[in-house]
Amino acid sequence: MPVRSDSRARMISAARRLFRERGYLGTAFSDVLAESGAPRGSVYFHFPGGKEELGVEVAIAHGADTIAQINRAAARASSAAELLAIFLGRTRDHLVTSGYREGCAAAPIVIEMAPGSTQLTEATRRGFQDAIGALAARLAEHGVPVDRAGSLAMTATAGLEGALILARATQSTGPFDALIADLSRLADGASAGTEH
Amino acid sequence: MPVRSDSRARMISAARRLFRERGYLGTAFSDVLAESGAPRGSVYFHFPGGKEELGVEVAIAHGADTIAQINRAAARASSAAELLAIFLGRTRDHLVTSGYREGCAAAPIVIEMAPGSTQLTEATRRGFQDAIGALAARLAEHGVPVDRAGSLAMTATAGLEGALILARATQSTGPFDALIADLSRLADGASAGTEH
Numbered sequence: 001m002p003v004r005s006d007s008r009a010r011m012i013s014a015a016r017r018l019f020r021e022r023g024y025l026g027t028a029f030s031d032v033l034a035e036s037g038a039p040r041g042s043v044y045f046h047f048p049g050g051k052e053e054l055g056v057e058v059a060i061a062h063g064a065d066t067i068a069q070i071n072r073a074a075a076r077a078s079s080a081a082e083l084l085a086i087f088l089g090r091t092r093d094h095l096v097t098s099g100y101r102e103g104c105a106a107a108p109i110v111i112e113m114a115p116g117s118t119q120l121t122e123a124t125r126r127g128f129q130d131a132i133g134a135l136a137a138r139l140a141e142h143g144v145p146v147d148r149a150g151s152l153a154m155t156a157t158a159g160l161e162g163a164l165i166l167a168r169a170t171q172s173t174g175p176f177d178a179l180i181a182d183l184s185r186l187a188d189g190a191s192a193g194t195e196h
Numbered sequence: 197m198p199v200r201s202d203s204r205a206r207m208i209s210a211a212r213r214l215f216r217e218r219g220y221l222g223t224a225f226s227d228v229l230a231e232s233g234a235p236r237g238s239v240y241f242h243f244p245g246g247k248e249e250l251g252v253e254v255a256i257a258h259g260a261d262t263i264a265q266i267n268r269a270a271a272r273a274s275s276a277a278e279l280l281a282i283f284l285g286r287t288r289d290h291l292v293t294s295g296y297r298e299g300c301a302a303a304p305i306v307i308e309m310a311p312g313s314t315q316l317t318e319a320t321r322r323g324f325q326d327a328i329g330a331l332a333a334r335l336a337e338h339g340v341p342v343d344r345a346g347s348l349a350m351t352a353t354a355g356l357e358g359a360l361i362l363a364r365a366t367q368s369t370g371p372f373d374a375l376i377a378d379l380s381r382l383a384d385g386a387s388a389g390t391e392h
Contacts, residue, residue, distance in 0.1 A: 023308040025221040100311050107361050108307045112219040114364045115296050124365040151374035158358030158371050165303050165357050166350065168310045169320040175354050178347035182382055185391050195381050 008046040010036040012057045016105045020098075023108030024055055024120075055109055056123040062105040063127025067134045074138035080191050081184035083142055084156055087135075088183070091160055092167070092176040100171045103164040132157050143191040152190055156183050204242040206232040208253045212301045216294075219304030220251055220316075251305055252319040258301040259323025263330045270334035276387050277380040279338050280352055283331075284379070287356055288363070288372040296367045299360040328353050339387040348386055352379050 014036035018027040029043050029051065038046075047053045070087055077083035095102060106124050114121040136153035140146045159179045166175035189195035210232035214223040225239050225247065234242075243249045266283055273279035291298060302320050310317040332349035336342045355375045362371035385391035 022312070023219065023221060023304070025219060026308050103307060106365075108219070108304070110361050110365045111299060111304045111307060112222050115367060116218070121365060121367075125367075128362055128365050151377060154362065154371050154374040155355060155378040158362050158375055159351060159355050160358065161361050162354030162357030162359075165306050166324055166354050169302075169306045169317060169324050171311060171317075171321075175350050178350040179354055181347060182351040185385065186378055186381060189381065189385070189391075195385075 007036070007038045007042050011038050011042060011046060012054070012061050015054050016058045016061055017102065019055075019058055019105040019108055020102035023112055024051075025108075025112045029054075052117060052119055055113070055117075055120050059106050059109055059120070059123035059127050063130055066127070066131045070131065070135050070138055074142070077142060080139045080142040080144045080152075080187040083138060084183045084187055085180050088156070088160055088163070088176060088180050091164065092173055095164060095167055096173060100168050103168055104161055107161055107164070128157065139187070144187060145190060145193070148190045152183075152186055155186070159183065203232070203234045203238050207234050207238060207242060208250070208257050211250050212254045212257055213298065215251075215254055215301040215304055216298035219308055220247075220254075221304075221308045225250075248313060248315055251309070251313075251316050255302050255305055255316070255319035255323050259326055262323070262327045266327065266331050266334060270338070273338060276335045276338040276340045276348075276383040279334060280379045280383055281376050284352070284356055284359070284372060284376050287360065288369055291360060291363055292369060296364050299364055300357055303357055303360070324353065335383065340383060341386060341389070344386045348379075348382055351382070355379065 011032050015027060015032045018031055018035060032038075032054070033040060033042065044050075047057075049056075069090060070083075073086035073090065074083050077086055106127055109120050110124050114124065132150070132153045135156060136149040139153055140149040144152060159182075163175040163179045167173060186195070207228050211223060211228045214227055214231060228234075228250070229236060229238065240246075243253075245252075265286060266279075269279050269282035269286065273282055302323055305316050306320050310320065328346070328349045331352060332345040335349055336345040340348060355378075359371040359375045363369060382391070
């Protein structure tokens with residue numbers, strides 16, 4: 001039985017959830033062990049690079065899952081505006097379901113560790129870059145001009161990160177509602193070629 | 197000489213800069229003392245409520261300064277789009293000047309402590325609410341319909357928070373450039389009454 005890899009994957013998954021709730025610095029290896037049920041000896045066995053290695057793995061897992069979420073939304077959407085509404089709506093719903101506790105797992109790594117830690121900064125940079133690239137490609141497939149899709153994907157991603165912060169502070173979905181409506185305006189305008 | 201209040205104000209100011217760089221959890225009282233030059237005895241004398249009280253004071257100071265920045269931008273702008281470009285451009289320039297080290301001082305409090313700490317969550321909620329309210333009022337004065345100004349101010353604030361994260365991760369002003377262009381489109385459309 002692949003106990004070793006299971007244990008490592010469970011620790012990364014647990015760390016990702018904990019980062020969402022209390023950040024990178026607020027998450028101790030002991031919390032990750034408690035939540036994942038992994039044995040204490042797992043820490044240096046699975047993460048010889050320590051906390052930084054765990055953070056890099058969380059950033060990689062979070063980035064990949066974000067791309068999967070974008071592609072699930074794209075598969076269901078019939079327009080660029082709808083794609084953004086489904087993608088952001090899912091993030092909003094996750095936050096609400098968690099009692100406004102679980103935000104983004106990558107944002108705290110940036111806020112607490114960038115640009116001081118090169119490894120963590122690079123891992124989050126790659127994660128954001130890939131997610132923005134995937135979102136831009138899906139927006140273009142849904143009618144946004146290619147030369148406009150990249151900047152719209154960047155604005156949508158920035159808006160999502162900020163809406164998570166505002167929604168947690170205000171314990172309200174208002175920031176997501178405003179953002180989704182504004183992104184829909186931008187996506188419709190870009191798709192119709194009516195924006196300046 | 198008002199040594200007592202000077203020392204307290206210097207500590208809040210130092211903590212605010214440190215929160216920008218490494219977050220709330222990443223900032224120890226010893227760092228605040230070192231950066232502010234306040235004597236060690238200042239901690240419990242000036243902040244009997246400990247770290248949480250310091251965090252609340254940073255949120256209050258940061259919120260007030262954000263409103264001042266909005267009003268400085270509004271005083272120089274001749275349109276809602278220009279107001280947003282000046283306000284966000286100043287935030288971008290501060291980040292670049294700091295070598296992509298100093299983001300928002302309030303965001304880490306939310307990301308690390310909300311909603312667990314009621315005091316800190318409330319302090320950041322008030323800060324964001326007041327800043328969004330001031331921005332909405334200035335946008336309305338610059339031609340955005342009153343019933344549209346609130347949601348545009350919320351989207352702009354979410355975008356700003358997220359752009360700070362993306363810009364730090366990518367060490368690039370690209371996220372701000374995309375955001376400012378998109379917010380200009382929204383502000384112009386809202387002011388002209390041409391958006392749907």
